[in-house]
Amino acid sequence: MSDTPRLHRAGTTLLDRARELRPLIEREAGAAEAQGRLTDPVVDALHETGLFGVWAPVPLGGSESSPREFMAVVEELSYADPSTGWVLMATTLENSTAGAYLGDDAVERIFKGPRMPVFAGQGTRPGVAVREDGGFRLSGQWSFASGMLHSQYVHSLGAVEGTDDVRIFITPIEDAKLLGNWDVLGLRATGSIDYSIDGAYVPESQTHVFTANEPLRGGALFRLGVLDQALICHSGWALGVGRRLLDELARHARARTGRPGQIAGSDAFHTDFARTEATFRAARALVHEAWDDAERALDAGRLLDVREETMVRLALNHITSTIAEVARFVYASGGTSALRDGLIQRLFRDAQAGTAHITSGPQLLRECGRELAGLAPDQSWAVFTLE
Incomplete structure (x- = not known):
């Protein structure tokens, strides 16, 4: 459990950077909609400015912005382009909660790179998980995985078979089959495709209970x-x-x-x-x-x-x-x-x-x-x- 009693406040640096990206995001919005995903220049800029880490715990190199600081960043990016704001909010929600609640072994593996990892997935309709040798076998099909086409990890809700245990499971993108069916009215550039997982092994440290509210890292935000x-x-x-x-x-x-x-x-x-x-x-x-x-x-x-x-x-x-x-x-x-x-x-x-x-x-x-x-x-x- 975290021993940080108060909210961490990151200040306005990331909000200023989000504002500076508006011209780029607006220029790229049409191309992003046409291709059904954010363009590479926008994704690279979100990495380079640290915006993918806006909500990740400070001990993992994130900014751990307070709720209203984070809201202001999402507001600014969504003003520039709703799809860009949507992808940023969805992926940073998932990397922040993974960073706060996953076990130490998983965090050491996932957050060790030079860039903040990008997560995508779905956390409302569960797949099925079966316990096996210190972990689980996860199977299911999920919809609306915003940002999946930019992610390295997948965040999926699963119900453990034979129990009342409902958990979030983190798997490498390679374990997911991307179904590529994002033909929709709006938010086309989010690439919120469906995906399936067929019996992937997930170590227990790469899971956390869905209702987790006591962080292993980071401060009061994660309560x-x-x-x-x-x-x-x-x-x-x-x-x-x-x-x-x-x-x-x-x-x-x-x-x-x-x-x-x-x-x-x-x-x-x-x-x-x-x-x-x-x-x-x-x-x-x-x-x-x-x-x-x-x-x-x-x-x-x-x-x-x-x-x-x-x-x-x-x-x-x-x-x-x-x-x-x-x-x-x-x-x-x-x-x-x-x-x-x-x-x-x-x-x-x-x-x-x-x-x-x-x-x-x-x-x-x-x-x-x-x-x-x-x-x-x-x-x-x-x-x-x-x-």
């Missing part, structure tokens, strides 16, 4: 566990995409100032834009309020309580539904510029894909409502439900 860290990831992504949608619509409107019949001269558009801006900013404020409270809890050396867990879930659900509304408004207001291939259309498609993620589903919102209304006494959060 959140995998799921709560995923909530931070998706919140930061939504903030970046929502802001870019509104900014692009404003640019579109300004470019048409003085032309007859354009939205720049429409009172109705002015009113709707103001209302949408206010709605987005309010949702953004809720995200920051919820994570400000969560950071104070972690700094005090405790786990989040039930209400704090509710609020970080509610904040993500609300910002996600809000950017879906923002995207519809921007698309409807953009006219033929949104209909044709281009940035507004791509942002709209990416928003639709990102808001479909399981972490923002309707079941979670219902459970938040039960807890907030005082209808779940003595219950606590178990992933997406109260029990």
Whole structure:
């Protein structure tokens, strides 16, 4: 167990580097979408700037950014390109939790190279693991492995046969069969393909229980566990995409100032834009309020309580539904510029894909409502439900 009682704060260096990468990321976004993966110049830049290590534990050479520091980095990258932000958030979630929770032998093998290792995989629908000689044999098929085409390791959820034990299993990319079926509406450049594993041996040190929240390395950040860290990831992504949608619509409107019949001269558009801006900013404020409270809890050396867990879930659900509304408004207001291939259309498609993620589903919102209304006494959060 880590003996670091407080959150580590990395400062603004990585956020500054993320901002400096915006021109490169924007230039490469079209090519990335066309090829279904980030381009090599972007991947190399994420390595060279240390951004793949933004959340890895400090003892392993990572920056171990606090929740809101990390959220700001993901927001910045997602503003530049939603697919780039998505890949960064997914892969760094997985290398950070591996670094914090895996056994010493596994960490020595995996984190020994000159570059921060890149992980991809899926942690919601489990495969099957069978115990064998100090480890497990893992088999299954998983979907939506964001960043898989850039990864060296695979992060997979598995249920241990004959037990209630559900674990994360880390395997080399060579153990996975990549199914290559990423033909989707949005987030095309994430390469979030399906994959399968057929009986790969996984040493126990390359696994950890899914609900782990006591780190072997790193500080208070890792008391959140995998799921709560995923909530931070998706919140930061939504903030970046929502802001870019509104900014692009404003640019579109300004470019048409003085032309007859354009939205720049429409009172109705002015009113709707103001209302949408206010709605987005309010949702953004809720995200920051919820994570400000969560950071104070972690700094005090405790786990989040039930209400704090509710609020970080509610904040993500609300910002996600809000950017879906923002995207519809921007698309409807953009006219033929949104209909044709281009940035507004791509942002709209990416928003639709990102808001479909399981972490923002309707079941979670219902459970938040039960807890907030005082209808779940003595219950606590178990992933997406109260029990």
